[in-house]
Amino acid sequence: MADSHNGGFTPGPDGPGAEAPPLLMLSGIGKRFGGVRALGNASLTLTAGSVHVLLGENGAGKSTLINIIAGSFGPDGGTYCLDGQPVRGLTPQRARQAGISAVFQEFSLAPNLTVEENLFLGRERHRLGVLDRRAMRLRAQAVLDDLGFDISPRQRTGDLSRAHQQMVEIAKALMDPVKVLILDEPTASLTEAETERLFALVDRLRAEGVGIIYVSHRLREIIRLADRITVLRDGCTVTSIDAAGVTEDGLVELMTGRKMEALYPQIPHAPGDALLELSGLTLANRTVEDVSLIARAGEITGIAGLVGCGKSEVIRAVYGLETVSSGSIRLKGQAYSPSGPARALTAGVCYFPSDRVAEGLALGRPIRENASMAALDRQRGVVRRGQERSFIKATMDRLRLRPANIERAVGTLSGGNRQKVMLARGLTRPTQVFLFDEPTVGIDVGAKAEVYDFLRDLVRDGAAVVLVSSDLPEVLHLSNRLYVMHRGHIAAELTGADITEAQVLACFFQEDVA
Amino acid sequence: MSVHLPSHHPQPQQFSDRLMLAVAGIGLLPLLLVALVAVLALTEPRFLGAVNLLNILRTASVLAVVASGQMLVLIVGGFDLSVGAVVALSSTVGATAMAGVAASGASPALAVTAGCAAGLGAGAVVGLVNGLCVAVLKVSPFMVTLGTMSAASGVALLLTNGIPVYGLPDGFVSGFGRAVWLGLPSALVVSVVLLGAVAVMQRHTLAGPALRAVGGNLQAARVSGVAVRGWTVAAYVGCAVLASLTGLLLTARIGSGQASLGGLNMTMESIATAVIAGVSLRGGAGRVEMVALGAVFLAVISNAMNLSRVDSKAQLVVLGVILIAAVALDELGKRRRVRV
Numbered sequence: 001m002a003d004s005h006n007g008g009f010t011p012g013p014d015g016p017g018a019e020a021p022p023l024l025m026l027s028g029i030g031k032r033f034g035g036v037r038a039l040g041n042a043s044l045t046l047t048a049g050s051v052h053v054l055l056g057e058n059g060a061g062k063s064t065l066i067n068i069i070a071g072s073f074g075p076d077g078g079t080y081c082l083d084g085q086p087v088r089g090l091t092p093q094r095a096r097q098a099g100i101s102a103v104f105q106e107f108s109l110a111p112n113l114t115v116e117e118n119l120f121l122g123r124e125r126h127r128l129g130v131l132d133r134r135a136m137r138l139r140a141q142a143v144l145d146d147l148g149f150d151i152s153p154r155q156r157t158g159d160l161s162r163a164h165q166q167m168v169e170i171a172k173a174l175m176d177p178v179k180v181l182i183l184d185e186p187t188a189s190l191t192e193a194e195t196e197r198l199f200a201l202v203d204r205l206r207a208e209g210v211g212i213i214y215v216s217h218r219l220r221e222i223i224r225l226a227d228r229i230t231v232l233r234d235g236c237t238v239t240s241i242d243a244a245g246v247t248e249d250g251l252v253e254l255m256t257g258r259k260m261e262a263l264y265p266q267i268p269h270a271p272g273d274a275l276l277e278l279s280g281l282t283l284a285n286r287t288v289e290d291v292s293l294i295a296r297a298g299e300i301t302g303i304a305g306l307v308g309c310g311k312s313e314v315i316r317a318v319y320g321l322e323t324v325s326s327g328s329i330r331l332k333g334q335a336y337s338p339s340g341p342a343r344a345l346t347a348g349v350c351y352f353p354s355d356r357v358a359e360g361l362a363l364g365r366p367i368r369e370n371a372s373m374a375a376l377d378r379q380r381g382v383v384r385r386g387q388e389r390s391f392i393k394a395t396m397d398r399l400r401l402r403p404a405n406i407e408r409a410v411g412t413l414s415g416g417n418r419q420k421v422m423l424a425r426g427l428t429r430p431t432q433v434f435l436f437d438e439p440t441v442g443i444d445v446g447a448k449a450e451v452y453d454f455l456r457d458l459v460r461d462g463a464a465v466v467l468v469s470s471d472l473p474e475v476l477h478l479s480n481r482l483y484v485m486h487r488g489h490i491a492a493e494l495t496g497a498d499i500t501e502a503q504v505l506a507c508f509f510q511e512d513v514a
Numbered sequence: 515m516s517v518h519l520p521s522h523h524p525q526p527q528q529f530s531d532r533l534m535l536a537v538a539g540i541g542l543l544p545l546l547l548v549a550l551v552a553v554l555a556l557t558e559p560r561f562l563g564a565v566n567l568l569n570i571l572r573t574a575s576v577l578a579v580v581a582s583g584q585m586l587v588l589i590v591g592g593f594d595l596s597v598g599a600v601v602a603l604s605s606t607v608g609a610t611a612m613a614g615v616a617a618s619g620a621s622p623a624l625a626v627t628a629g630c631a632a633g634l635g636a637g638a639v640v641g642l643v644n645g646l647c648v649a650v651l652k653v654s655p656f657m658v659t660l661g662t663m664s665a666a667s668g669v670a671l672l673l674t675n676g677i678p679v680y681g682l683p684d685g686f687v688s689g690f691g692r693a694v695w696l697g698l699p700s701a702l703v704v705s706v707v708l709l710g711a712v713a714v715m716q717r718h719t720l721a722g723p724a725l726r727a728v729g730g731n732l733q734a735a736r737v738s739g740v741a742v743r744g745w746t747v748a749a750y751v752g753c754a755v756l757a758s759l760t761g762l763l764l765t766a767r768i769g770s771g772q773a774s775l776g777g778l779n780m781t782m783e784s785i786a787t788a789v790i791a792g793v794s795l796r797g798g799a800g801r802v803e804m805v806a807l808g809a810v811f812l813a814v815i816s817n818a819m820n821l822s823r824v825d826s827k828a829q830l831v832v833l834g835v836i837l838i839a840a841v842a843l844d845e846l847g848k849r850r851r852v853r854v
Contacts, residue, residue: 072737092736092737092739093739096739108731108733108734108737108738109731109734110726110727110730110731110734110735110798111730111731111798112726112729112730112731112798112799113723113726113727113730117723117726117727118734120723121723121727121734121735121738121739121740122727122735122738122739122740123738123739124720124723126719126720129719129720129721130718130719131718131719131720131722131723133718172738
């Protein structure tokens with residue numbers, strides 16, 4: 001970075017220290033991925049020696065913003081200033097040289113390397129290409145000892161527990177002197193004691209003048225650590241406040257913000273037969289343990305929970321995408337053992353994945369083919385193009401696809417239209433049980449409302465809808481009955497007037513008595 | 515084929531668990547090799563003869579050098595179908611240049627130098643094309659190396675019309691290719707030196723962790739500042755150079771440059787060797803010492819089949835079965851890991 005003066009610099013209106021330039025200042029940052037807007041107008045001002053918490057619901061744009069700060073993505077617009085100097089063309093390497101280190105949820109560790117190799121990856125100590133393994137081992141040991149992490153530098157990283165990998169990741173971020181440290185849900189996999197040690201470390205770094213950007217959903221630790229809190233909603237910075245005196249209730253209000261009652265249709269509730277019954281369901285990978293639930297015809301059964309609580313895995317197991325180790329599934333009163341999607345479709349169960357790009361759609365193919373994909377076996381080996389076209393056209397019209405051209409490649413569509421193509425699949429064959437995994441993630445508000453209307457229509461026509469969502473207002477408003485999951489177990493079943501934010505959050509943030 | 519088990523197993527309950535742990539400690543390959551050698555030594559009197567053993571080692575050494583190159587590419591998560599064709603290319607280009615310079619009346623030393631440089635250069639160009647297409651153009655390694663395989667063997671055939679290139683300096687053939695050093699064939703000695711060089715590179719230079727990081731977690735390597743493209747290209751060039759060296763060694767031994775050397779069979783054997791040696795097809799793991807053992811293992815099997823007069827066509831079937839079995843075991847080992 002060029003060495004120049006800070007003459008023309010004026011601190012942002014929300015900068016707490018108005019005298020010195022803030023360590024990091026972002027304003028008006030925008031970022032789109034294809035047709036999806038991840039950030040619209042995000043701003044953040046970080047001062048040295050403070051902990052700045054980024055708060056927002058899933059999909060509010062927190063991870064996009066920290067990726068921009070760390071140089072992984074370039075912003076589409078807005079300004080990015082480090083020490084009062086505008087920064088352009090940032091890459092992860094340059095960010096690191098400038099003292100910006102990030103600890104992401106997806107680890108930047110190579111599982112097949114040893115701990116010390118990972119710590120020094122990309123900045124090995126060497127003389128003419130010959131590694132100085134001794135020096136690296138000593139330094140790695142020194143850093144790990146200094147941080148109080150009980151990890152051997154010679155262990156293979158992939159053999160470590162997730163908590164230990166998290167520690168390696170943190171150690172890696174601190175190998176070089178840092179000015180800005182980004183921590184993305186750093187306590188997600190840590191035990192109580194490890195969390196305390198991490199907090200002590202954060203306190204120490206703050207005292208040393210490091211600016212820390214901290215992303216977390218855990219209200220208690222936000223209150224424990226934060227100096228300042230910036231709230232993101234739908235890709236925009238809503239407010240930025242001093243953390244002194246905030247309460248957990250206040251944080252929830254900040255995070256969820258406006259009530260968008262208008263967005264959610266009134267779901268008629270006419271519970272009929274139990275179409276899907278799970279009892280004692282446990283998966284081979286232990287992400288789900290002893291889950292029992294019922295989904296009835298004519299109602300929306302919601303499953304809420306934090307990311308990684310196993311809520312998606314439950315419905316994926318029903319569709320045959322996860323291996324069940326024990327427990328039973330009954331479908332329309334009959335015992336059912338899931339063996340794969342083809343079997344599930346034949347049995348009248350349809351699953352809509354959250355990752356529509358990876359698991360849902362063939363991006364290069366037209367809407368028509370994508371929509372009819374799940375019903376290929378009904379065409380008896382011969383695709384009757386004309387019939388297919390008129391049927392899919394009618395279906396897409398019903399879903400209000402705009403523009404109404406079913407020959408467009410799915411890759412050119414926005415998130416909302418892509419979801420409509422997915423939904424059309426559920427209408428191409430007789431289906432009674434609809435399993436939705438995060439149906440509105442990454443789509444804009446208008447398309448959301450249409451997806452909700454679609455759910456309402458399904459329920460009105462007597463289908464059983466299971467809605468898995470991390471979007472709290474969504475499951476709160478749409479569910480006739482709501483299960484809350486926590487660490488692979490059902491923590492609560494709520495009905496009617498009990499379905500409130502307070503009830504659900506109480507289950508989310510219940511302390512683990514383990 | 516590497517069998518990985520959780521190291522934190524408190525107490526293996528069953529005998530099969532104990533056995534698996536023991537196998538995991540030493541590795542399956544050395545045990546299989548010892549067992550195979552023991553059975554052959556007991557049942558086949560000709561097996562332990564000095565000439566036969568040297569024969570096995572000579573076959574193994576050629577294969578090991580090509581397979582160690584293949585390993586480099588596998589470590590970065592690719593693979594190279596062109597190695598066999600590069601062997602043929604370096605043999606014909608090297609021999610043509612060598613014979614040409616020798617015929618022009620230059621000193622044999624100059625002719626050998628020019629020939630080796632031409633052979634290595636031709637191979638390196640193929641490696642560079644492979645590496646650049648994969649790393650920069652992001653073409654799948656399968657398609658790129660399938661293409662260069664065809665092109666390289668085409669050039670080798672065009673250059674020679676399928677006729678062996680003679681006229682190599684005597685010093686290259688009898689003085690080097692057929693020489694015996696320390697009681698061992700020269701090719702074996704050279705191969706051991708090359709494998710040693712690869713081992714040192716893997717353990718003691720930047721290339722070791724860099725190549726494994728690229729294959730182990732590309733994104734992690736990138737955000738850690740590893741020159742991902744550079745190392746990918748380097749792996750393909752290294753692979754092609756090792757294949758070219760093999761081509762030159764074979765040329766020196768048989769005394770002529772031939773477009774029929776190497777070929778698809780050697781490509782297959784090199785991949786089989788690497789996979790048997792525990793080099794992961796998903797990238798990120800592989801040790802040259804194990805590759806050398808893997809080459810000896812395949813050479814012993816092929817020798818055993820020769821001694822018991824198994825038809826060479828049937829041997830191809832066996833090789834195919836071994837390759838598939840090794841890959842399947844690798845896959846099973848991986849799955850066991852994931853569940854841990």
